[in-house]
Amino acid sequence: MNxxxxxxxxxxxVAPMAGVTDRPFRQLCKALGxxxxxxxMVTSRRDLWNTLKTSRRANHDGEPGPIAxxxxxxxxPMMADAARYNIDRGxxxxxINMGCPAKKVCNKWxxxxxxxxxPLALAIIEAVVAACAPHGVPxxxxxxxxxxxxxxxxxxxxRAAEGAGVQMITVHGRTREQGYRGAAEYDTVRxxxxxVRVPVVANGDIATPERARDVLAATGAxxxxxxxxxxxxxxxxxxxxxxxxxxxxxxxxxxxxVRRLLLDHLLDHYxxxxxxxxxxxxRKHIGWYVRALPGxxxxxxxxxxxxxxxxQLRAVSDYFDALAGRMDRxxxxxxxxxxxxxxxxxxxxxx
Numbered sequence: 001m002n003x004x005x006x007x008x009x010x011x012x013x014v015a016p017m018a019g020v021t022d023r024p025f026r027q028l029c030k031a032l033g034x035x036x037x038x039x040x041m042v043t044s045r046r047d048l049w050n051t052l053k054t055s056r057r058a059n060h061d062g063e064p065g066p067i068a069x070x071x072x073x074x075x076x077p078m079m080a081d082a083a084r085y086n087i088d089r090g091x092x093x094x095x096i097n098m099g100c101p102a103k104k105v106c107n108k109w110x111x112x113x114x115x116x117x118x119p120l121a122l123a124i125i126e127a128v129v130a131a132c133a134p135h136g137v138p139x140x141x142x143x144x145x146x147x148x149x150x151x152x153x154x155x156x157x158x159r160a161a162e163g164a165g166v167q168m169i170t171v172h173g174r175t176r177e178q179g180y181r182g183a184a185e186y187d188t189v190r191x192x193x194x195x196v197r198v199p200v201v202a203n204g205d206i207a208t209p210e211r212a213r214d215v216l217a218a219t220g221a222x223x224x225x226x227x228x229x230x231x232x233x234x235x236x237x238x239x240x241x242x243x244x245x246x247x248x249x250x251x252x253x254x255x256x257x258v259r260r261l262l263l264d265h266l267l268d269h270y271x272x273x274x275x276x277x278x279x280x281x282x283r284k285h286i287g288w289y290v291r292a293l294p295g296x297x298x299x300x301x302x303x304x305x306x307x308x309x310x311x312q313l314r315a316v317s318d319y320f321d322a323l324a325g326r327m328d329r330x331x332x333x334x335x336x337x338x339x340x341x342x343x344x345x346x347x348x349x350x351x
Contacts, residue, residue, distance in 0.1 A: 232288025
């Protein structure tokens with residue numbers, strides 16, 4: 001599968017999630033079988049570009065390409081400037097956010113709120129495509145099925161986006177009104193795929209190899225994008241890839257491997273965020289890894305009281321060492337995270 005001049009390793013993608021898909025997480029997912037990953041969204045507000053938070057979001061040091069950056073905002077010229085800003089910092093693909101349902105974003109009329117204003121949405125797309133074209137940088141679009149159940153306009157907006165030069169479209173199978181509630185539907189994804197010639201990616205509730213297979217078959221989509229199901233289970237990409245290729249399941253990862261993956265992830269995380277912020281922001285990742293494991297909730301409560309990286313690393317190491325004495329492999333379970341009404345923690349202000 002290609003996006004512009006870039007040939008991807010496979011059709012299993014990491015979804016952009018604010019506060020989650022930073023460089024360490026993207027690199028981990030790619031190492032474990034993801035063919036493509038999009039950064040957490042970067043604001044179009046110029047006054048925030050020099051903040052530490054934005055500099056971390058725009059950090060791609062050592063990341064294998066193609067480097068894809070998602071931008072968010074409501075003003076077409078500002079979004080074009082944001083595209084150029086990120087291209088100057090290594091972005092090879094620019095993704096436009098019209099899919100985020102979080103109130104902090106939609107209350108500013110960004111994210112999926114833009115689907116309510118199709119002329120503005122198209123103006124933003126056209127401005128970003130025009131800004132990227134001189135650099136040979138493809139533009140992609142991520143959106144929802146629509147604003148509400150009675151206003152599903154993804155197919156119409158997809159046609160307009162393709163006409164404006166967008167080279168790939170991702171559709172999350174829920175409306176903004178749903179947030180993460182209820183089940184994703186894929187009929188709209190299938191309709192979008194039938195309506196355009198550019199690659200289409202299906203997103204939403206893809207948490208098992210069987211679901212990935214079924215969604216690809218039902219929609220005709222070119223790829224699947226996985227978000228919440230990869231939190232604490234980044235090996236899901238290799239599991240799905242193996243299943244799609246062979247029809248058989250990989251054995252769950254060894255406890256010793258997950259211990260190593262998590263400790264390496266934490267070291268990379270601390271290197272990006274520093275001691276104070278790194279320890280605190282790592283807690284959610286550790287919690288996701290252990291939430292379905294024996295004693296995981298008690299460990300999480302104890303771990304959340306630690307405030308230095310050495311103690312956090314030691315606690316994680318000790319927990320998995322003890323776990324290895326009880327079991328060889330991590331249980332293959334899809335836990336309650338997929339059923340939670342979970343709006344990602346959106347920390348980036350948008351214009």
